[in-house]
Amino acid sequence: xxxxxxxxxxxxxxxxxxxxxxxxxxxxxxxxxxxxxxxxxxxxxxxxxxxxxxxxxxxxxxxxxxxxxxxxxxxxxxxxxxxxxxxxxxxxxxxxxxxxxxxxxxxxxxxxxxxxxxxxxxxxxxxxxxxxxxxxxxxxxxxxxxxxxxxxxxxxxxxxxxxxxxxxxxxxxxxxxxxxxxxxxxxxxxxxxxxxxxxxxxxxxxxxxxxxxxxxxxxxxxxxxxxxxxxxxxxxxxxxxxxxxxxxxxxxxxxxxxxxxxxxxxxxxxxxxxxxxxxxxxxx
Numbered sequence: 001x002x003x004x005x006x007x008x009x010x011x012x013x014x015x016x017x018x019x020x021x022x023x024x025x026x027x028x029x030x031x032x033x034x035x036x037x038x039x040x041x042x043x044x045x046x047x048x049x050x051x052x053x054x055x056x057x058x059x060x061x062x063x064x065x066x067x068x069x070x071x072x073x074x075x076x077x078x079x080x081x082x083x084x085x086x087x088x089x090x091x092x093x094x095x096x097x098x099x100x101x102x103x104x105x106x107x108x109x110x111x112x113x114x115x116x117x118x119x120x121x122x123x124x125x126x127x128x129x130x131x132x133x134x135x136x137x138x139x140x141x142x143x144x145x146x147x148x149x150x151x152x153x154x155x156x157x158x159x160x161x162x163x164x165x166x167x168x169x170x171x172x173x174x175x176x177x178x179x180x181x182x183x184x185x186x187x188x189x190x191x192x193x194x195x196x197x198x199x200x201x202x203x204x205x206x207x208x209x210x211x212x213x214x215x216x217x218x219x220x221x222x223x224x225x226x227x228x229x230x231x232x233x234x235x236x237x238x239x240x241x242x243x244x245x246x247x248x249x250x251x252x253x254x255x256x257x258x259x260x261x262x263x264x265x266x267x268x269x270x271x272x273x274x275x276x277x278x279x280x281x282x283x284x
Contacts, residue, residue: 039152039175040073043144044264044277045137046119047078047215048110050085051096054200059116059134060214066141073145075279077189077262078215079104082111094195096213100187100220107224108272120144121274122266150176151265153278159256164248166282168221170263171241178234182275183268184242185226188218188282191258218254221246221261225268257283 047063049056060078067074079101080086086097104110110117113131120140124130132140152175157168172184197211221244229240248254264277 039149039173039276041145041147041149042073042075042277043070043121043141044119044262044274045074045076045141046104046122047076047134048081048105048115048117048119049078050080050082050111050115051094051195051197051211051213052087052089053085053115054198056085056116057197057199057211059118059137062134062137063118063215066138070141070145072279074141075262075264075277076215077187077217078213079217081105082115085111085115096195096216098217098219100224101217103224121277122272123274125272148176150174150178150275151182153263153265153276155261155263155278155280157261157280157282159282161256161283164256166221166244166246166248166261168244168246168261168263169241170244170278171239172229172265173239174234174236176236178275179267179270180228180230180232180234181267181270182229182234182265183226184222184229184240184263184265185224186221186244186246187262188221188246188254189260189262190216190218190254191260192255193258218259219246226264226266228268229265259283 045063045066047059049059063076067076080096081101082105088095108119108130116134117131118134118137119130120132120137121144122130123144152173154171155168157166159166168186170184170186191214193213193216194210195213196207196209199206199208227242259282261280261282262277264274266272266274
């Protein structure tokens with residue numbers, strides 16, 4: 001009983017400061033372009049995880065620490081991946097895996113390298129230096145944040161609660177010249193999902209039935225790789241706008257009040273490096 005209590009306490013402490021959004025909800029959220037100062041560089045932490053990965057809560061703690069340290073400069077996304085770590089083993093178990101997460105996992109070779117593993121703005125691909133253990137995330141995030149931003153991203157969106165439909169306008173403003181390999185991608189993540197998780201305390205594997213899962217990747221609004229912004233070289237000062245509509249599929253148990261939109265621009269089909277990222281709550 002003592003072990004179980006400690007495990008539950010450990011899991012609860014991981015995300016004890018999480019905000020829960022309560023009704024009533026606004027159906028419109030605007031993140032306008034900031035014309036008063038230059039865009040800042042932000043970092044996307046991709047925390048590849050699974051509910052049968054006993055060491056993965058340790059990585060979740062590291063992601064939370066970095067988010068608290070750097071605030072809105074750090075955006076976290078947690079794809080649940082792999083047949084070993086995320087595939088349900090018992091009847092009725094929840095399947096967190098997604099089509100977009102499976103595609104990214106296979107392409108970047110994440111779970112076969114062992115979990116927990118993360119990518120920091122996907123820097124280091126294809127030399128396999130993109131496969132970063134959680135102990136090294138802090139140093140890699142600091143380096144990425146020290147870069148001058150190539151592009152700034154601004155979001156404007158509305159969410160219709162009745163139809164569960166998102167209407168999004170994403171603006172990418174280039175601050176420096178870039179190659180025509182710049183693509184913009186849009187994902188959904190969800191916080192505050194309560195479900196089971198294997199948690200390894202010192203020398204003790206333990207199952208926590210009411211673990212609080214955060215930043216869970218739910219779906220891609222675009223394809224996994226997004227949409228090309230320009231077929232020719234991009235010059236500093238160019239602005240691109242992309243518009244999207246997405247309706248949450250019928251039958252999904254997603255809670256819009258806990259969901260966020262993640263939008264990033266990356267170098268598709270070359271280094272795949274994320275140039276910048278932005279995040280916005282679906283409902284405020």
